[in-house]
Amino acid sequence: MKDFTLLLDRLSYEHGRNAKLRILCDFFAHVPDPERGYALAALTGALQFKQAKPGLLRALIATRVDPVLFDLSYDFVGDLSETIALLWPAPPSDTRPGSNHPPLLLSEVIHGLSGGKLDLPGRIAAWLDALDETGRWALLKLVTGALRIGVSARLAKTALADYGGRQVDEIETVWHGLAPPYLDLFAWLEGREGRPDAKDPAPFHPAMLAHAIEGQDFTVLKPEDFRAEWKWDGIRIQVVIGQDDHGARVTRLYTRTGEEIAHTFPDLCAALDLIPCDRFALDGELLILRAGRVQPFSVLQQRLNRKVVSAKLLIDFPAHIRAYDLLSEAGEDLRPLPFQERRTRLETFVSKAQSDRLDLSPEIPFTTFEDLAAARANPASHGAGEDAEAIEGVMLKQEQSIYVPGRPKGLWYKWKRDPFTIDAVLMYAQRGHGKRSSLYSDYTFGVWRGDPQAREGEAQLVPVGKAYFGFTDEELRQLDHYVRAHTVNRYGPVRVIDHGRDEEGAVKGLVLEIAFEGLNRSSRHKSGLAMRFPRISRIRWDKPAAEADRIEALEGLLRGKVG
Amino acid sequence: MRASDLLATTPAGLYCALGDFHIDPTRAVARALITHAHSDHARRGHGKVLATAETLGLMALRHGADHAGATQALAYGETLDLGGVQISFHPAGHVLGSAQIRLEKDGFILVVSGDYKRERDPTCPAFEPIRCHTFITEATFGLPVFHHRNSMGEIERLLASLHLFPERPHLLGAYALGKAQRCLALLREAGHAAPIFLHGAVEKLTSFYEQTGLDFGRIEKLDPARRKETKGAIILCPPSALGDPWARKFDDPVLSFASGWMRIRAFARQRGVELPLVISDHADWDGLLTTISETGCEQVLVTHGEAEALVHWARGRGLSAEPLHLLGYGDEEKEDSTSEPSGDGSA
Ligand SMILES: [Zn+2]
Ligand SMILES: [Zn+2]
Numbered sequence: 001m002k003d004f005t006l007l008l009d010r011l012s013y014e015h016g017r018n019a020k021l022r023i024l025c026d027f028f029a030h031v032p033d034p035e036r037g038y039a040l041a042a043l044t045g046a047l048q049f050k051q052a053k054p055g056l057l058r059a060l061i062a063t064r065v066d067p068v069l070f071d072l073s074y075d076f077v078g079d080l081s082e083t084i085a086l087l088w089p090a091p092p093s094d095t096r097p098g099s100n101h102p103p104l105l106l107s108e109v110i111h112g113l114s115g116g117k118l119d120l121p122g123r124i125a126a127w128l129d130a131l132d133e134t135g136r137w138a139l140l141k142l143v144t145g146a147l148r149i150g151v152s153a154r155l156a157k158t159a160l161a162d163y164g165g166r167q168v169d170e171i172e173t174v175w176h177g178l179a180p181p182y183l184d185l186f187a188w189l190e191g192r193e194g195r196p197d198a199k200d201p202a203p204f205h206p207a208m209l210a211h212a213i214e215g216q217d218f219t220v221l222k223p224e225d226f227r228a229e230w231k232w233d234g235i236r237i238q239v240v241i242g243q244d245d246h247g248a249r250v251t252r253l254y255t256r257t258g259e260e261i262a263h264t265f266p267d268l269c270a271a272l273d274l275i276p277c278d279r280f281a282l283d284g285e286l287l288i289l290r291a292g293r294v295q296p297f298s299v300l301q302q303r304l305n306r307k308v309v310s311a312k313l314l315i316d317f318p319a320h321i322r323a324y325d326l327l328s329e330a331g332e333d334l335r336p337l338p339f340q341e342r343r344t345r346l347e348t349f350v351s352k353a354q355s356d357r358l359d360l361s362p363e364i365p366f367t368t369f370e371d372l373a374a375a376r377a378n379p380a381s382h383g384a385g386e387d388a389e390a391i392e393g394v395m396l397k398q399e400q401s402i403y404v405p406g407r408p409k410g411l412w413y414k415w416k417r418d419p420f421t422i423d424a425v426l427m428y429a430q431r432g433h434g435k436r437s438s439l440y441s442d443y444t445f446g447v448w449r450g451d452p453q454a455r456e457g458e459a460q461l462v463p464v465g466k467a468y469f470g471f472t473d474e475e476l477r478q479l480d481h482y483v484r485a486h487t488v489n490r491y492g493p494v495r496v497i498d499h500g501r502d503e504e505g506a507v508k509g510l511v512l513e514i515a516f517e518g519l520n521r522s523s524r525h526k527s528g529l530a531m532r533f534p535r536i537s538r539i540r541w542d543k544p545a546a547e548a549d550r551i552e553a554l555e556g557l558l559r560g561k562v563g
Numbered sequence: 564m565r566a567s568d569l570l571a572t573t574p575a576g577l578y579c580a581l582g583d584f585h586i587d588p589t590r591a592v593a594r595a596l597i598t599h600a601h602s603d604h605a606r607r608g609h610g611k612v613l614a615t616a617e618t619l620g621l622m623a624l625r626h627g628a629d630h631a632g633a634t635q636a637l638a639y640g641e642t643l644d645l646g647g648v649q650i651s652f653h654p655a656g657h658v659l660g661s662a663q664i665r666l667e668k669d670g671f672i673l674v675v676s677g678d679y680k681r682e683r684d685p686t687c688p689a690f691e692p693i694r695c696h697t698f699i700t701e702a703t704f705g706l707p708v709f710h711h712r713n714s715m716g717e718i719e720r721l722l723a724s725l726h727l728f729p730e731r732p733h734l735l736g737a738y739a740l741g742k743a744q745r746c747l748a749l750l751r752e753a754g755h756a757a758p759i760f761l762h763g764a765v766e767k768l769t770s771f772y773e774q775t776g777l778d779f780g781r782i783e784k785l786d787p788a789r790r791k792e793t794k795g796a797i798i799l800c801p802p803s804a805l806g807d808p809w810a811r812k813f814d815d816p817v818l819s820f821a822s823g824w825m826r827i828r829a830f831a832r833q834r835g836v837e838l839p840l841v842i843s844d845h846a847d848w849d850g851l852l853t854t855i856s857e858t859g860c861e862q863v864l865v866t867h868g869e870a871e872a873l874v875h876w877a878r879g880r881g882l883s884a885e886p887l888h889l890l891g892y893g894d895e896e897k898e899d900s901t902s903e904p905s906g907d908g909s910a
Pocket of ligand 1 (some may be wrong): 601604657678787895
């Protein structure tokens with residue numbers, strides 16, 4: 001616990017990202033296995049144990065400290081773990097672990113925590129007795145599962161990458177297959193062993209993302225270098241099929257952030273399991289198809305919103321995958337291949353699969369960008385037929401591009417349909433009028449100035465407009481509920497909706513897709529622009545606020561007047 | 564005779580009608596007894612001031628020689644009769660010259676602690692417990708979460724950081740009167756012999772301490788032109804300077820702050836402190852309890868600080884206990900003003 005305690009203590013006082021990375025690297029370099037691996041697990045939230053509830057800790061401290069003194073202290077300090085750590089009386093020195101007892105190890109604590117709930121309070125009390133006050137603080141942060149020391153899993157992985165001289169995406173790639181205390185990971189980073197073969201038979205492949213195309217891009221990009229396909233209005237999904245050690249088939253569905261959601265799509269999984277290929281990974285769009293027709297996003301949203309997957313839900317909302325990329329097949333990693341080769345492999349794969357739940361996202365033939373603009377303006381007459389309503393625009397993919405995790409420049413572009421849409425973050429809400437006066441139905445939304453992904457940066461949301469329609473009554477109820485649950489402040493009738501950062505620096509907030517007819521410069525608005533006829537076209541419950549659009553996207557629209 | 568016969572609380576603070584004097588008054592009065600020179604206790608403009616010679620010297624240094632109409636020094640242990648009340652000053656261990664004030668009338672003894680601590684401090688005589696009937700105590704750290712660590716251990720943490728980051732200047736924020744000099748003395752005791760640099764606001768008071776015979780080794784005024792020489796050195800400054808542009812002129816400094824408040828993480832984080840040192844010139848919770856017990860008092864009155872928990876504890880021990888809710892006393896460990904506080908820097 002000593003090294004882990006010192007690590008948490010130092011990190012908790014450190015503000016700079018680089019200094020945090022240095023501290024973490026130093027820790028990985030100097031602390032032996034398995035302690036460093038368990039610390040890494042704690043930092044990345046990879047530990048699985050029943051967390052101690054605040055009530056349990058309060059009951060524990062009540063056995064040692066006068067409750068009035070505890071209440072006054074807690075009131076003053078404000079943090080339960082810290083208050084208890086400071087108040088916990090040191091046991092008489094002869095019972096303290098010293099010469100007779102080896103110091104308490106983080107691994108012992110972790111084993112103790114995962115060993116069932118039997119006498120958890122007794123165990124925690126014994127550990128508290130064995131530790132000094134900083135150790136007690138670190139222990140309590142650990143057992144409550146709330147480290148809150150400003151280190152995200154991503155930052156910890158970045159430090160690992162720095163430590164091993166690797167790219168952070170390499171760490172992400174192997175990460176899903178690893179388990180605490182990560183002996184194989186450290187062996188690889190230290191050059192003692194090869195890259196750990198993902199023990200996860202069906203790991204997540206970090207997704208490749210597209211840039212929004214801007215006016216000036218059309219003057220630089222050559223249409224002959226690109227292939228085009230429809231941009232479907234569903235959610236990005238990665239299907240990964242593998243085999244475990246016993247030869248059993250493993251089926252995973254990942255969102256583009258790597259969240260595993262297979263359990264919510266048993267219908268899809270069953271269909272995918274019929275595909276005669278033991279190992280593959282493909283990238284596509286999750287859609288709802290009824291009688292072969294793609295349903296609008298709002299229909300998919302209804303299925304996503306259900307907590308319980310009932311038989312009726314499976315029948316009423318049949319899920320489907322429209323594939324657009326093949327990442328691996330039969331153990332071969334296809335990501336280093338150019339897009340056009342992957343596309344050929346994908347076409348063969350989908351036709352061999354013969355699944356009624358899997359089809360190919362068709363390509364759009366074009367010669368000039370004008371051709372493509374015409375297709376984008378009218379998908380129905382350019383091959384999309386009755387599915388046109390579920391099309392958000394077109395995608396442009398560079399033929400020679402390999403599959404690069406993240407959002408590399410110059411390779412993939414999205415060109416959304418008119419009306420323009422942007423993803424904005426809900427900032428303020430007000431009650432509506434008349435029939436809606438009991439509901440919060442007027443929403444002010446904003447986009448980023450600066451890069452919200454940079455944790456150090458000064459990224460800020462700039463309000464860019466207000467919308468009060470575009471949603472269904474059901475969505476209005478959901479939004480109203482969200483507003484009430486996430487109000488952080490009030491100014492008269494205006495509620496401020498949480499769009500700050502959490503303790504780890506991640507941005508909180510709800511993303512709204514805003515559709516609008518046009519954009520004008522305006523000196524009256526802080527953002528310098530005014531939207532024409534903005535409305536909420538979609539509620540993006542799934543999208544992290546940090547991935548909402550930036551003001552540059554709107555400024556780009558103003559300059560280029562795309563479309 | 565009871566405490567209330569001897570002392571009353573007035574808007575200016577504690578007042579003894581029999582002797583016609585105030586103790587640490589928060590506004591100008593005719594006659595003031597001053598426990599110590601911190602600005603919230605020792606204000607300017609009194610008609611007559613009675614204090615230890617060191618406290619008077621420090622008051623003159625901070626407020627000017629004309630801070631009072633007249634002054635009278637009283638040595639520790641020396642007795643004076645004011646209106647039939649026997650008055651004497653006794654070491655409080657808080658800062659140079661700090662005193663508890665003992666009042667006796669008809670065999671009834673009352674002690675006003677002023678600010679005090681129980682931990683050893685090389686720069687001032689140690690606190691002496693005095694038997695009394697009523698003990699009027701401060702309670703700056705009157706909560707059981709406050710347990711000051713051994714100050715030498717904290718100084719060693721600073722030296723360990725200096726060892727770990729030999730390239731980085733270490734800015735140590737410490738209150739200019741008392742804490743700064745105590746840190747200097749402890750650093751020297753810990754064997755740190757390198758020159759220590761002083762921020763301008765710390766200098767004058769430090770030379771005053773030196774004149775009383777304390778030796779702080781090689782200390783240097785910080786010369787802005789020679790800032791490069793502070794690599795791997797300790798620079799003592801008032802806590803407020805840590806947040807000033809002044810601090811940002813150093814190359815990758817380590818920010819450290821010596822205060823009892825550093826025990827609470829949120830305080831340290833709020834200040835952007837990376838190396839919080841829990842070194843306090845006030846008694847911690849255990850120090851307060853021990854002291855109350857040692858005085859053998861029957862009644863505890865709490866002047867300022869976190870009175871509620873202490874009153875709860877004392878009543879639980881069968882003592883009579885009340886908070887006095889005296890206003891106007893700040894706490895120099897949180898002090899923010901870089902300039903010499905002029906008398907109202909106590910907020
Ligand atoms: Zn004081
Ligand atoms: Zn004070």
